[in-house]
Amino acid sequence: MKNAIRLLVLAGALLSVGVLAQANQTWQFGYPSYAYIYTNTNTVTFDLTDDTTDGTATVLSLYDAASLSNLKSCIDNLVGSLSSVTANGTPSSEIGTCTFAPSGVTRSGYTVDWSNLSDDADGSLLIVNNTGAYDISVSATSLPTGASFMVAPKLAGAVADTTDFVTISTTSTFLVDETSGYDTQYNGVYVVPLSFAASIVPSTAPTSLTSYTVTYTVSAQ
Amino acid sequence: MVLRYRANPRAWISGVLWLLGAAAFAQVGIGVAPPRFELVLPPGATTTEAVVVFSRNTPDQRIDVALVDWLNGIDGALRVLPPGTAPYSAAGWLQTSVDPFTLERDGAHTVRFTVTVPEAAVEGSYWTGLAFTTAPRPVEREGLTALMRTRAVAVVYVTIQGTERPAAEITGVAVQQVPEKGRFVVVDVVNRGNVYLRLNGELRFVDAAGEVVWRGPLPERVLLRDGVARYTLPVPEGLPEDVVLAAVEILPKGPAGSYGGPTLYGEVSWP
DSSP states (O other): OHHHHHHHHHHHHHHHHHHHHHHTOOOOOSSSSOEEEEEOEEEEEEOOSOSOOOSBOOOOOSSOBOOHHHHHHHHHHHHHTOSOOOTTOOOGGGSOOEEEBOSEEEEOSEEEEOGGGTOOOSEEEEEEESSSOOEEEEEESSOOTTEEEEEESSOGGGOOSGGGOEEOOSSOEEEEETTSSEEOSSTTEEEEEEEEEEEEOGGGOOSSOEEEEEEEEEEOO | OEEEETTOTTOEEEOOEEEEOSOOSSOEEEEEESSEEEEEEOTTOEEEEEEEEEOSSOOOEEEEEEEEEEEEOTTOOEEEEOTTOSTTBOGGGEEEOOOOEEEOTTOEEEEEEEEEOOSSSOOSEEEEEEEEEEOOOOOOOSSEEEEEEEEEEEEEEEEETTOOOOOEEEEEEEEEEETTTEEEEEEEEEEOSSSOEEEEEEEEEEETTSOEEEEEEOOOEEEOTTOEEEEEEEOOTTOOTTEEEEEEEEEEEOGGGOBOOSOEEEEEEOO
């Protein structure tokens, strides 16, 4: 019995060492020069059909999270701001847009704990590069009609206004380069916080899944 | 653990930790080694090169391969374009397999490509790229959902040996005030030659006595043929009152580190 316990303790110790080794794995690669990009952010959702959040709760403070009640509130504000109402009514597409923070973000893999910065981000990018200069651009496949999707390379609390956001289009748009983001304790390893938002024309608010693909591209020109 | 916000060196903050998430089923990452090829070849030459596509801390991934053209904007960002659509495209000179492949967890995959330079009617630099893109992971849920993926581009420059004519010029140095963002020194550099240039340099502030009271490096930029590079450099806080001049000095380097022309100099009176 004692031997069995010793064996279990030894196995546990070895397992712990293995887990620690994995957790402490550095991002150094055995190549003379390289550029690597990684994101722990799998999906970003703006669900305007109910008030429940899905996955990681949004952290963005500049806008309310996407939800049915926040959509109704936004529409009320837009309609209330109209100076007059015509007999035929004003097309909802003309009354303005509503901008929301995500209602859910799914993440996996390596995550940055931003707690010592007294702030958080919806997601993050990791860039590993030993060539000095690098740049990250962002683009999307066919975007849904009536909505625009935005990302800011900042912690949520640092997003001060709309100019901090990059609007994602089908054309590659500059997001960050080696002068932005955060250094880490690992040489040549950088992290970029990502905070998301979407502007939606109320009449086109998606009531079912409408997905599209966002691509982060790294190059070391 | 230390993270440092590079745009504001004073904002060094410690104590941020990497955590290994419990779920490790869908994160996406991809890398290329080397990230760029700077080939200098005579007309009619052929060479075969290899780029390694690799991953770390990700599950098995399907990788799409594409031959692409690209340009960099005035801000330096790479814009991926369909092959054969950019001026000075070398896409037609490059042959490789663009079949998708599976990149195993922590694995590496070598992609070979062959570049053949035309016999005649070429001079200076041309460029193209090989783009490797992870596949997004579909989800089922309500609402507007963005699926994330990553892409690494291996950049390929081809310069025709013996035809290089490097030339660049600073066309403007100005001070710009951006509401709520502060002041910036804006520098425009134009490529007048026929090769791409790699720009490095320094921003300096000089006082009335002619002494440099602050200096900082410029971010490295690539100035493509016919291209314009714009530096938008934040003015450091706490400059002395008697600063009278902001100056930039830029040392261009040519293809593969060759001579890139004389040092460039520009200045603007301050404030």
